[in-house]
Amino acid sequence: MLKKRILICLDVKDGRTTKGVKFLDNVDIGDPVVMAAEYYRQGVDELVFYDIMASARDRGPTLDLIRRVAETVHIPFCVGGGISTVEDIRNTILAGAEKISINSPAVRDPELLSKGAAIFGNQCIVLGMDAKRDSAMKSGYRVFINGGRVATGLDALEWAIEAEKRGAGEIVLNSIDADGTRDGYEIPLTRMISERVSIPVVASGGAGTPAHMAEVLTHGKADAALIASMVHSGDYTVGSIKKELAEQGIPVRL
């Protein structure tokens, strides 16, 4: 039986892991290479690295970081942030990443998803999407770019469907409303999108307890749950979370 995956996200800025609330006020919480190794040891299923300042900068340090992580972490990991060309995708894969998450650049140039999938396979092209509640939108959610700072005219559901058609193999769906609040995932958003696409959906934003994760993996129909603060704070370990999920009958890799 396929397991529900637990992903840990490390937001990286200038080579350090940071954590913010609703995309603001980021504070330094550690060395991403050391943290990745520790979460690997704890049994995390996948890691996600977001280079939150990458867009306008040299990507060299990020590639170096990926190389160092890949040396010790023998599970899949995804890299996002500032990847806007096929060449960026290639370099990131060659550094050792399994998947590439494309967010703002995919909105600006949707062809990037198609091109990336045609060359590297859809399994490695992940659509990163930041969505925010907006009653003016058909699905009730609007897509934002540039780290949640810039609104687009895209409807979240329509964009998810288009991204799948263009070759995305997975969607990491982040709720701006829920991000960093630790009050629970945005269940209606996650469920709506997961039901309408045939590729896996990773729920992101708002995890505070294993119960929140259980809720999004069942009612929210997510294939995987992404967490950050829960483990970065030291309140939980991957093991303690998985144990609780297993007790609630959710299939996890133990």
Place this chain on the structure above:
Amino acid sequence: MTGIVDYNAGNIRSVELALLSLGVEYRISRTPADLESADRLIFPGVGEAAFAMQELKKAGFDVFLKDWARSGKPLLGVCLGSQIIFEHSEERDTPCLGLIPGSVRKFPASFKEKGLKVPHMGWNDIAWKNGGSRLFDGIPEHSDFYFVHSYYIDPADPSVVTAAADYGISVPCAVKYGNIEAVQFHPEKSGAHGLVLLANYCGASTKGASVC
């Protein structure tokens, strides 16, 4: 020495790093001649079958792999490498290497109605078939391995299947055909159990590796 076939098909860096962490002597090359002296080969790959076949031909690896299969030396196909050693893939109707009789098929469209996502992506447990394989020595049955694929292998002779995973159907995920073995999942991305499998193949020990 273990040879790794590099034909511009995806993340082979992770295979290399897994062998490095096991302390296995390896050579990775885009030139068949460099790998002739290898004791065994790993044939990895992710991506699309037609593109991969084209790249293999460009480098002369198609002929090299067919000769290798006949030589009797061990060959391990991984993920896309486990698919294109069969005769044909439904992915863009691609004729493949034909080292093992059988086809590569797309997961049925009915999966969507059943709520099963394609690609089959994530960790799934595997059950031994036909007595399993020496590759699995030291790995408990029903251990989880990392999968990501939209097409699955369908050998003409079901007795070559050494392991299968449940995903809507019984998905053959490991085969043994003479000197050729293949795994659909990614041992290089499957944590401790994956490293054990690679160590078994390369005749190495997992002691000291970051297997967690």
